[in-house]
Amino acid sequence: MSEHIVKAYDEDLKTLHALIQHMGDLTIEQIKKATQSILKRDKKLAHEVIDEDYKIDLLEIKVDELAVRILALRQPVASDLRTVVAALKISNQVERIADYASNIAKRALLLNEIPPFPAVNGLSTLVKIPKRMLERALSAFATNDVSLALHVWHMDYEVDEQYNAYLRELFDGMIADSNNISACTHLLFAAKNIxxxxxxxxxxxxxxxxxxxxxxxxxxxxxxxxDEV
Amino acid sequence: MSEHIVKAYDEDLKTLHALIQHMGDLTIEQIKKATQSILKRDKKLAHEVIDEDYKIDLLEIKVDELAVRILALRQPVASDLRTVVAALKISNQVERIADYASNIAKRALLLNEIPPFPAVNGLSTLVKIPKRMLERALSAFATNDVSLALHVWHMDYEVDEQYNAYLRELFDGMIADSNNISACTHLLFAAKNIxxxxxxxxxxxxxxxxxxxxxxxxxxxxxxxxDEV
Structure with a gap:
């Protein structure tokens, strides 16, 4: 390959990384805002999250288009090829995570229509590890860090434990008073998204x-x- | 390309299609069995679904490996390249659908521990369209049929309507009697997976x-x- 082509190729791979990082940053912001929109009963913030989701959808399309362009024009092999294939998968996964954030914001709107319910606060604890997992997974992608990737993978056990404990709390709430069923169901789905x-x-x-x-x-x-239900 | 290489290349693309079709067939079978395991309170069938899930996971890995091999060795362009990229995405999507089937089977085990609940039967109606959508989406992939793909896309409206009606039924059940809360919550998650x-x-x-x-x-x-919560 000529020097010029090598340079353009490197630029393409850099852009691919930058796009994924940008998707990730926006998505982490969406997760924070969505959780806050429930905790603070903030309708405006919830709408903001829902309205911004398309930006992440468009970034996924951009990643896919660039990946296909790299595959077609540069015909990468070995680790470069694996990077492009990983980018195709990861763009899809980040886009789904952004959808979860948007779903959480939709629950905020529904929760706003009914009286406040104390168990809501549990979400602020529950969201911490998953958000950190996403940050670290993206950082593992950016730095080719396989041990960080494995670490992220193991963090999920903690999430499952916290999630199960939170579910029990919500069940107790429903059983104690059938007036809590609506609130608890919305929180159940919000927790599931987290x-x-x-x-x-x-x-x-x-x-x-x-x-x-x-x-x-x-x-x-x-x-x-x-169980990922 | 020599005739020999062209032939091997064609074979690779055919194998890719066959693997996706096989994944799809197994997954459709898993969906049927998982729903039946709830409807018939069949613990053995539920365990069968859970135990077979790894087969679909392994097929996803096979698709990905073959796709990467095709990209590296054949360096496809234009529509062949797009087929390989689509296969990478679709293998991931089918694998997730198989996870949903497995989650439904897990709910069957939990529902088996509590008394039968009549609203269970609603699942047999609810599952019909999603199952058909998957069959048709895979057939659209096999035959490059874009109008069938668009048709599948529009079928999802019907699913949303049926799902919302079913949720209302479950809510009514929970409000009517707090003894129903467990059963209804399991069905809520099963319905969500469908x-x-x-x-x-x-x-x-x-x-x-x-x-x-x-x-x-x-x-x-x-x-x-x-809302995909």
Missing amino acids: ERIGDQSTNIAEAVYTMVTGKPFKENDKLRNE | ERIGDQSTNIAEAVYTMVTGKPFKENDKLRNE
Whole structure:
């Protein structure tokens, strides 16, 4: 390849990384805002999250278009090829996480129509680890850090524990008083979306693992048997 | 390319299609069995679904490995390249649908521990359209049929309507008697998984659209604003 072409190729790969990072940053912001919109009963903030979701959708399309362009024009091999394939997977996963944030914001709107319910506050604890998992999974992608990816993957156990404890709290609320059923159901779905942010972040971690090692992430598959409902 | 290489290349693309079709067939079977395991309170069948899920996980890995091999060795362009990229996306989407089937089977086990609840039967109606959507989305992929893909995409409206009606039924059940809360919550999550089979099938349809037309599926994005919680 001529020097010029090599340079253009490098630029393309850099842009691909930058686009994924930008998607990730926006999505992390969406998660924060969506949780706040429930905690502060902030309708305006909830609408903001819902309205901004299309930006992440458009970024996914951009990543996919650039990835296909790189595959067609540069015909990458070995680790470059694996990076492009990982980018295709990760753009899809981040876009789904952004959808979860948007779903949480939709629950904020529904919760705003009914009286405040104390268990709402549990969400602020619950969201911390999944948000951190996403940040670290993206950082593992940016730096080819396979041990960070594995670390993210293991963090999901904590999320599952916290999530199950929170579910029990909501069930107790429903059983104690049937007037709580609406609020608890909305919170159940909000919590489920948060739990799936963690779950989806492990998928990003798995894509990073395959990208760096060239091996499928399967040997550890059997360690986990989570319900992702 | 020599005749020999062209032939091997064609074989690779055929194998890619066959793997996706096999994944799809297994997954459709899993959806049927999972629903039956709830309807018939069949613990053995539920365990069967949960235990078979790894087969679909392994097929996803096979698709991804073959796709990467084709990209590296054959360096496809134009519509062949788009087919390989679509296969990477679709293998991931089918694998997720299989996870939903497995989640439904897990709910069957939990529902088996409590007394039968009549609203269970609603699931057999609810599952019909999503299952058909998946079948048609895969057939659209196999035959490059963009109009079938668009048709699948529109079927999702019906799923949303049926799902919302079913949710109302479950809420009424919970409000009527707090003893129903457990059963209704499990059914709520089972129904949500079914609804997401439809949702995820529209994602396959979108991947087929992009594969055939070479354009991102975005112009119609704004038509739908579904909550995928």
